[in-house]
Structure formats: C-alpha cells, structure tokens
Amino acid sequence: MENVIMIVITLVAAVGAYIAGSRISKKDSGSIVRQAEELASKVLDDARREAETIAKEAELKAKDEALQIKDEYEQELREKKKELQGLEKRLGQKEENLDKKVALFDQKELDILKKEQIFTQKEQSLQQRDEELKQAADVQRAKLETISGMSASEAKKELMDAMEDEAKHDAAKLIKIIEEEARETADKKAKELISLAVQRYAGEYVAEKTVSVVPLPSDEMKGRIIGREGRNIRALEAATGIDLIIDDTPEAVILSGFNPVRREVARLSLEKLIADGRIHPGRIEEVVAKSTEEVEQTIKEAGEQAAFDLGVHGIHPEVLKLIGRLRYRTSYTQNVYQHSLEVAFLCGIMAAELGVNVKQAKRAGLLHDLGKAVDHEVEGSHAVIGAELARKYGESPKIVHAIMAHHEDEKPTTVLAVLVQAADALSGARPGARREMMETYVKRLDDLERIATSFSGVTNSFAIQAGREIRVMVSSDQITDDQSLIMARDIAKKIEAEMTYPGQIKVNVIRETRAVEYAR
Template sequence: MISIIAAFVAGLLLAGVLALLVYQRRKKTDEALLSERCRIIEREKTLEIEELKLREEIALEKRQAEADRELKRREIEIRGLEEETAVGASAVAKEREKLEKRRSELDERYDVIERSEDRLRENIAEYRTRLQEVSQLTVDSAREQLLEQVRHDIQDEVRELKEELLGRSEKEVEAEAKRTLIACMQRLSAAPQEDITATIVAIPSDDMKGRIIGREGRNIKSFESMTGTTLLIDETPDSVLISSFDPVRRETARLALEALIKDGRIHPSSIEEAVNRAEEEVKQSVVDSGEDALRRLRLNRMHPEIVSCLGKLRFRLSNNQNSLEHSVEVANLCALIASELGLDTELAKRSGLLHDIGKVLDQDHEGSHALAGSYLLKRLGTEDPKVVNAVAAHHSEVPAESPYVALVMIADSLSATRPGVRADSLDGYLHRVRSLEEIAQSMEGVSEAYAIQAGREIRVIVSPGSVSEADAGLLARNIRRRIEDELQYPGTIKVTVIREQRFSETAQ
C-alpha cells in the first residue's frame, strides 16, 4: 500500500516537472515569436517612413520644378513687357517731339494772325473815321438807321412766315391729335346714358302708407332718423318717394323700406333691424361694385378704402352721367391714348379711374374733389406719385408733373362731352351762352358775337378797318384764354373770328 502511494506521488511529481518544463519551453517559444513580430513591425514602420520621405522628396522636387518653370515664364513675360515699354517710350518720345514741333508752328501762326488782326483793326478804325467824315454819321446812328431799314423791309415777310409756320404746325398737331383720339374712341364701347329719376318705392296699396306713417308718425320718424332721409307720402297712388342728397343713404332707405313692405311688420324695432340689414347690403354692394370696376379694367393691388370709395361712385350722377361708369370710361380712354403714345397703360388706367374719387368724400376732407382725392391717395400711400399728381392736377389746380395729367384731362373731357352723355339745365345753358357773348363783345374791334351749337362755338365778327389779319388770329387766342380762365364748361368751345371786307359799286 505504501509503495503504491509512493509511486503515485512520484508520478505526480514527474508530471509536474514535465508540465513545468513544457510551460517554460512554450514561454520561450512565445517570447521568441513576439520578439520576431516586433522586429517585423519595426521594420515595416521603418520602410513606411522611408517611403513617405521618398514621396515627399519627389513631390517637393515636382513643386520645385513647377516653380522654376513659372519663374522662367514670368521672367520671359517681364522681358517682353520691358521691351514693349521701351518701344512705347520711344514712340511717346517721338510723338512728343512732333507735338512740340506742331506747337511751335501753331505759335508762329498765331503770332502772324495776331499781327494781321492788329493791322485789320487799324484799317477798320481808319475806314470808320473816314466814313464818319464823309457821311457825317456816328456808328450808333448808322446802326440804328440800318436796323430800322432792315426791320421795315422784312416786317411783312416775317409776319407771313410766322403765320405760315404757326398755321402749319397747329394743323399738323391737330390732325395727329384727332387721329389718335378717334382711334382710341372707336375702340371704346361706351355705357348708355342713365335717366335721372327720384327714388320711388312701390307699395301694394294705399293702406300701407298709414302703416308706414304709424301712430302719431312714430314709424316714419323712426325710419327718417335711422336712414337720414325724408319720406314723401302724398296722394300719388301706390308709391312712396325717398328724398336725400346722399345717394348711399337713399339706396339704404330704399332697401330697408322694400324689406319692411315685404315683411308687413312695421314698427321701430323692425325698422331698426331692416335698416341695419340694408346698411350691410349696401356696404357689400359698394365693395362689389368697386371690385367689379377693377376686374373690368384688369387692375389689382388697390387699398380696400379706395375700393370702397370707387363703389360709392356708382350711386352718384354728374349731369345725368353715372360717376363710376364715367371713371371706368376715362380709365379705358387713358389706357388707349397711353398705348398710342408709348406710356405706361397701368398708370394711365389708375389715374383715369381715381380722378373723381374725391367726389364721395365727406366734409372732413377739405378742398375740391381733385385735391381731396389726391390727399386721400397720398395718405394711404399705395399709389404711384404720378397717379396722385394726375388726380390733383386734372382741373389745373396744381402744376402737372407727368404726361398722365394731360391724358386724364383729355379723357375726362371726351367722356363728359360725347353726344347724349350728359344733361344740361336750361339756366346753365343760358348763362354759358350769355357769358360767351359778353366775353367776345368786350374785346376791342368786335362788332358782333353769336354763340351757336348749344354754346359749343362762338363766332365773332370784327371790323376789318380796325382789326388786321394778324390781329384777328391774336384776338381769337385772347378770347380762348379768357373763356378758359373765366368759365366752367364741359367739353370744348370753338372760337371763330370772321374778318370780311366787301366793296360794291352800282353802274347807272
């Protein structure tokens, strides 16, 4: 038993010794492999470093070679420029020598000319002295006599030439203007005339009049105070008349009254509701009318307040002509004329459309409708300054700053004076006729004056003994200026001066 244990222990010791020997041998082998691997890695690193150094040296040599080539090229260019500069300097030197030589020649000629002028002055002074001694006249008196003689000789020729040139230029300008205006007017489809009538609301029966008036006039008073209008209820059957100077209020009252009549319930509370609804309808109608005008003219980007003012023009009439239709017509005419003249058609349209916008402004806006409209546009700041000036100056109240003012004035006159567009009162017609005849008869040399063509033309008969042919044309222009300065009239007035002299004999 002991021998077995001893053999087992000896075997274990032998196995341990063998394992230790194996471990030590393997460790030495691993260390040798690791050392060899480290040497290989160090060698690879060394080779990589040497390769990098070699690449850098090659790249450096290439850059050095390129720099040398660039340097040589620059040197060649510099040598070429130096040669060109040298050649140019020599050319400049030669030109300078030529200029100096030319200057010296010109100085010599100038001296010769000065000496010649001095001799001429001496000769002129000598001749003038001899002439004065011979004619016994001074220089001033001789000059005056000569000028007077020339003036007398050419006076008639100058007058004839002046009349020919002025007449020809005026005829050419008038023919060209007529051609342009006719071409524009033929392309425009004008709106028909609207009748001026009172706002009348139809009622189903006369019993409705009592309900509108109400007990002790309570309903009619409430209606008039809310709408700012006056209801005229008389014996006229089946109708009620609404009166107001404000067409917007009149339209509001018409809509409210028609709604009340249709509903049948008429008392202060229902009147208030109907008036409020009518006001909203009118406001929307105003905006729709303004936007419709912009669509018809193909315009955009306009301030809402301006659109509202344009819509209000639909409810206003000027001498039987609807103001909104008139503004749209003026805008179209302005655009057509602008296209003929090569101007901006959009600016022309805006100027023509907005020229009467001041007519819908209330008493808070001071000045005439032209100035009030321009102040509104300037305050809003959305329109071009040329448009603002065209609105302000279309009645010549402020100086014109662009040709669009003339376009608006021409288009406004064309739209207002086409046949049948406006109605004129008898008093206004008589006043214009009398004023025309009084202005013409107050001029010197006029014997008779007659206003014809419904005040569109004034014919003036002058005495041929007191008014010459040249003075007759001047008289016509003076009468035209006085008419423009003193009268207010739509359209144009033609002035015709007649100078006729007759000679007759009777043979017996």
C-alpha cells in the same frame, strides 16, 4: 609702435635674466651682471635711437598733413573767393539793370501824367460839347414841339403805341405761322389717336338724378309709411338720413338727399318694408341695418369689379370702396363710376398708341375722380381731395399728380397727367354724355355771349352746340386777321377765368370783308 613693443620685450627679458642671474652662484655673478648691464645699456641706446627716429618721422608726417590741409583750405578759399567775385559781378549787373528799369519807369510815369493831362483836357472839352449838344437838342425839341403841336412825352407815347401795335402784329403773324406748322404735324396724329380711342371703347351711359322714386302698390301704403303721428317716417328719416316726400303724387314716394349711398340704402329699405308689410320703428332699424350691409357689399364688389375689368391690381381696399361708391354718384347726370371706367379705357388706349405705360394710365384714369366719392363730406376741390386720398393710401407720385392736375388745380408736367386730362374731357364732352338743368344751361349761354361781346370790335356772338362753341363775329374795319387770332385767345382765357363748365368750349372768331354794289 612695433619698435616700442620690441624694446619693452627686451627690457623684460633683461629683467628676467637679472633675476635668474641672482640665483646663479656668486662666482659668476659679476661677469653676468656686467654682461646684462652692457646688454641693457645697448638695448636702451637702441630704444632711445629708435624712439628719436619714430618721433622725427611722426613730426615730419604731421608737418606733411598740416601742409596738405593748408593747401586744401587755401584752394577752397580761392574757389570761394572766385565764387563771391562772380556773385558780386552778377549783383552789379542786376543793380545796373534795376537802375535802368527805374529810369524807364520814371519816364513812363511822366508820359502817363502827360497823357492824363491830355485826357482831362479832352474830357472837359467833351463835357462842354455835350452841354452844347444838349442845349442844341433842347432848342431843337422845342422847335419840333412848336411845329408839331405835340409834347415830347406825347410823341414818345405815340411812338410806343405804334411800336406796340407793330409788335402785336408781328407776334400774331408768328403765332399763326407756328400754329399752322404745329397743326400740320400734330393735328392729324392727335385726331387719329383720339378717334381710335373713342372707336375702340363705347361706354354704357346711365342717367340718374338726386332723388329716387319708390313706387307703392296703393295710396293706402302712404298712411302706413307715415305711421301714427308720423313715428314711422321719422324713424326712417333718422335711420337713413334721407328726406321722404309724401305728396299728392299717386302711388309713389320720393326720397331726397345729396348723399347717393344713403339714398340707395333708404330706397332698398323702403322697398323691403313695403314688400314685407310690417312697418314700425323696430322693424325699420333692422331693415335699414341689413340694407346698409347689402349696399356696402355692393360697393365693395363694384370697386373690385372695376379693378378686375381694367386689369389694375394692388389697389388699397379702402380705395376700392371709394370707387364702388362712385356708382351712386352722378355729375351733370353722367354716372361717375361709368365715367371713371370710360376715362381709364381711353387713357389705356391712348397710352398704348404713344408707347406709355398702359396699366399706369388705366390706374390714373380710374382714380382721377376719386374725390367725388367724399367731396360732399370734405371741403375742397374733388381733384385735390382725390389726390390726398391717393397719397394717403400709397399711390405713386405720378398717379397723385395726374389726379391733382386733371382740372388744372396743378399744372400738368407729365404725359400721364395730360392723357388723363384729355380722356376726362373726351368722356365728359361727347354728345349725350351729360345733361344740365334748363336754368344752368341758359345761364351758361348768356355768360358766353356776354364775355364775347365785352371785347371791342365784336359785332355779334352766338353760343351754339349746347354751349360748347361760341362763334364771334368781328368788324373787318376794326380787327385784322392777325388781331382775330389774339382775340380768340383772350376770349378763351376770360372764359376759363370766369366760368365753370364741363368739358371744353371752342372759341371761333369770324372776320369777313364784304363788298356790295348794285347794278342799275
């Protein structure tokens, strides 16, 4: 490439010389032209030779590169061929292995078919043997039924009965062992907790009835209370919603009604009217309104005082009013307000011994009979009503559950619910806490003895402890010691299902064996 450039420069120089020579005098022009032509010819020859040389070198170089490319291609082709030969060899080996495996699988398939034929023959043989055994068993069963004089179903039933009796016997033994173990570890601690709680709290007891008696200064006051054509007594009954009974009882008027708050309003109003002496419809309405305000204030103060005494705070004002209304409510002659306080204290004491939240336990105990403040106005169990009221006024789910579960309206699932249930039973079942009418008392004793004697094997039953215990005497020939445990549980379950009673009832099944002989 450089040579070609030199040639081009030389030509340019020659042309320039030629142009310059044309300007020289004609005299020298001939010689100069000749020299230029010679020089140009020489330059052209040199350039031609140089170009031929360059062309030959380029051709040789191209041939060398072509040969090199050919060698590389042939080398690559040889490697590819060698690689293909290796692949072909491996494929041949794999094909040979596959042929061997196919042959092996064919052989295994033949073996499996032979084994299936053998198994089919054995299965047919076993089925035939089963049929023979079944026929033999039928023949044997028929012979056994003939010998024993009892059908297979009867024998099965007798066997099942025997197994059931044995299972009951074993279950009774297991129950006895478990109860003894549990009693050894738990009975002592439970008694300590309960006795400690009862000893540390002694609640006042107030007995009230569903009627109130208002004393009169003289029998002449009865006529003034009745009024002309009975207008005063009608006005008083209409204003208070309580019936006034004016009979032959000397110097006394009886107020009768199921709403204790209204009865208290009527009592206060009548006492004020008697003391004032002015008894007429207008005055009656005025005095009843004033007495109603006083009773409402007393109710509010009673609820606040209960919460203060227990150290329970944050109770909704409407709930406090309901607690105060319990002051005028009784259950089996036990004042529900005092009962609620007692249950709250007992819950708190037992919770402290068990390491449970004391304030929460007191709160649940105080509110457990909340429904009794309105159960005469709303249909349903007082536990369910109380739980709904507590939920309505923002009490926690644990408190609501404890209220709902304290009479098994809901199964107790927390320690708090069990504590409230136990404290409620303690407060209601302690001696002197509650009294009943004679008719109800006698009927409960009769029902207890009737339920106990309805079980087979019972010879006598005696309801004692004012109906809080039933002693059942059983025949030792018909009932075993283990069966007596089961009978006690069954009697207790039947009492729970068929009777309504305060507190709890102890079922005591007694079995004894007596050997009697006379010496003559």
